[in-house]
Amino acid sequence: MDPVEGCGSPRGRCPWARFSSWLECACVVTFDLELGQAIELVYPQDVKLTEKEKTSICYLSFPDSYSGCLGDTQFSFRLRHSVGRRGSKVREDVYNRDAPPTLQTETAHFFGYVYFRQVKDISVKRGYFQKSLVLVSRLPYTHLFHSLLQIIAPEFFEKLEPCLEAVCNGIDQWPSPVPGLTLNLPVMGVVLQVRIPSKTDKPGGSPVRQTAKENLLPAPTLLPTIHELDLFKCFQSVLVHLQMFWELMLLGEPLVIMAPSPTVSSETVLALVSSISPLKFCCDFRPYFTIHDSEFKEYTTRTQAPPNVVLGVTNPFFIKTFQNWPHVIRLGETKMAGDLPKQVKVKKLSKLKSLDTKPGIYTAFKTFLHKDKILIKRLLKGIQRKRPSEVQSAILRRHLLELTHSFIIPLERYMASLMPLQRSVTPWKTPPQVRPFSQDEFMSTLDHTGPQLTSVLKGDWIGLYRKFFRSPNFDGWYRHRHKEMTQKLESLHLEVICDADLVSWTKDKSEVEIVDLVLKLREKLVKGRRLQLKDEALDKLDSFINSTITSLPGDLQRVLSAR
Structure with missing residues (x-):
């Protein structure tokens, strides 16, 4: 059943329930001569944004004055939402259970997907029409939402509010995003066909295929991905430094991207964060960050070490602010050296001083592993041969995926060895616990089952693991795997209880022991439903x-029935 159905409303479901399974709201931000950036419209109108959230959305929805963005510009941001705000817990749990970790809903942040238009307009006092249409969501569906904006924003700027209202009502008719399903999403006379990835998908598998059984008119527009970026376009001026970037992301190092526009800033940050997929990036990241951000002071204080966060910025003011950060990447517009993109060079941090600092990677970081020169040559040759960008991106994505897999497989293998044997799970004892993770024990397994089995890259893998153990990404990965394994043990325990001869066990037991058993089994039953065990066992x-309760004296039956 669709998790949004059956809320008791006249339509048979909660108002805006399907809309809110995709988006939190749509906002229109405009420039007011007296107020500066201001929210002109929020839809649905009953969405409650706090003043802090509204202020953040206003500032993050416009490029700063240094970017000089004329025409139409698209970019993304991510903001921390106010304390106490809750989404639909049941719906999010159902979705997150089957979604890949990298595509699960955000619990503490919103994504903002922006379509900004700035064009000359003599009827406006400032001489320019400036407005942004922003889709706010908990879902990291970058490609889908930017594709959606390309359809609706140009029409919206012509017809304004009635257009937005019609679009939002249309989205409220969409089926909810269910991992593993291919969905048809109609909007303004176009049908977008998308497949929602599932955690059971084979990594690097084939993109969405059109469903032949449906005769749709108009014919659907297929989106090959809902979230992936053009990695090659994002990394073409830093291809020779891919190994460094992958390691910085894996280790959750503090990193600033200084870019010429919010588009380059946000795409680069999101591409970096995705480079360690299928491992989830567990640090904070801000695709577009401004001096007006509510976390500006928190992230720029010099009284403590820089936090584990990746920031994308465009304001040159940040060069002075981030002089104490260990890794700063200054990007410019991509320049060509002959028929190849000019590669940005690594420079000393001490040279990061003036506002006109040249493009470069300002860091003292030394990679643990050697770079893959064969990959770089292949990509550079692809440029010379005019290989399509999507093919170059696929080569790049495959390389990064295999690299991350080579790193993670030994950890997964060791983690699996910490799981108690199935035969140790019995109905009459509490389930055994997962054994503690020992870093030294794990290191001792690397000689025989290390990453050298699947990766040709040489270098200090052990040093890389040791540093990874101190990162938020290891903590996030370990907590997630430990939770999964604990739930598996709970499920196994419930299954053996369901298969046990409980009736025989109760024959010679006192009423107190039987009542205690009933209460414990009820707790297990609730847990079993949450873990979605087989219906017949439950x-x-x-x-x-129920039969045990009816065999007890009437007073105990009444007490247990009332609980």
Whole structure:
């Protein structure tokens, strides 16, 4: 059943329930001569944004004056939402259970997807029409939402509010995003066909295929991905430094991207964060960050070490602000050296001083592994042969995926060895616990089952693992895997309880022991439903609980029935 159905409303579901499974709201931000950036419209109108959230959305929805963006510009941002705000817990749990970790809904942040228009307009006092249409969501569906904006924003700037209202009502008719399903999403006479990735997908598998069984008119526009970026376009001026960037992301190092526009800034940050996929990036990241951001002071204080965050900025003022940060990448517009993009060079941090600092990678970081020269040659040759960008991106994505897999597989293999044997799970004892993770024990496995089995890259893999263990990414990965394994043990324990001869066990037990068993089994039943165990096993357990209660004296029956 669709998790948004059955809320008791006249339409048979909650108002805006389907809309809110995709978007939090749509905002229109305009420039007011007296107020500066201001929210002109929020839709649906009953969405409650705090003043802090509204202020953040206003400042993050316009390029700063240094970017000089004329015409139409698209970019993304990410902001921390106010304390106490909750989404639909049930719906998010159902979605997150089956979604890949990298595509799960955000619990503490919103993504903003922006379509900004700035054109000359003599009817306006400042001489320019400046407005942004912003889609706010908890979902990291960058490609889908920017594709959606390309359809609706040009029309919106012509017809304004009625257009936005019609679009939002249309989105409220969409099916909810369910991992593993291919969906048809109609909007303004176009049908977007997308497949929602599932955690069971084979990494690097084939893109969405059109469903032949449906005769749709108009014919759907296929989006090959809902979230992937053009990696090659993002990295073409830093191809020779890919290994460094991958390691910086893996280790969750503090990093600033200084870019010429919010588009370059946001795409580069999102591309970097995705470079360690399928591992989830567990640090904070801001694709576009401004001096007006509510976390500006928190992230720029000099009284403590820089936080584990990746920031994308465009204001040259930040050069002085981030002089104490260990890694700063200054990007310019891509320049060609003959028929190849000019590669940005690594420079000393001490040279990061003036506002007119040249493009460069300002860091003292030394990579643990050697770079893959064969990959770089292949990509550079691809440029000379005019290989399509999507093919170059696929080569790049495959390389990064294999590199991350080579790093993670030994950890996954060791983690699996910490799982108690299935035969140690019995119905009459609490389930055994996952053994503690020992870094030294893990290191001792690397000689025989290390990354050298799947990767040709040489270097200090052990040093890389040791540093990874101190990063938020290891902590996030370990907590996620430990939770999964603990739930697996709970499921196994429930299954053996369901298969046990509980009736025989109760024959010689006192009423106190039987009541205690009933209460414990009820707790297990609730847990089993949450873990989605087989219905027949849970029904069997439920039936046993009910028959056991009816065999007890009336006063105990009433007490247990009332609980």
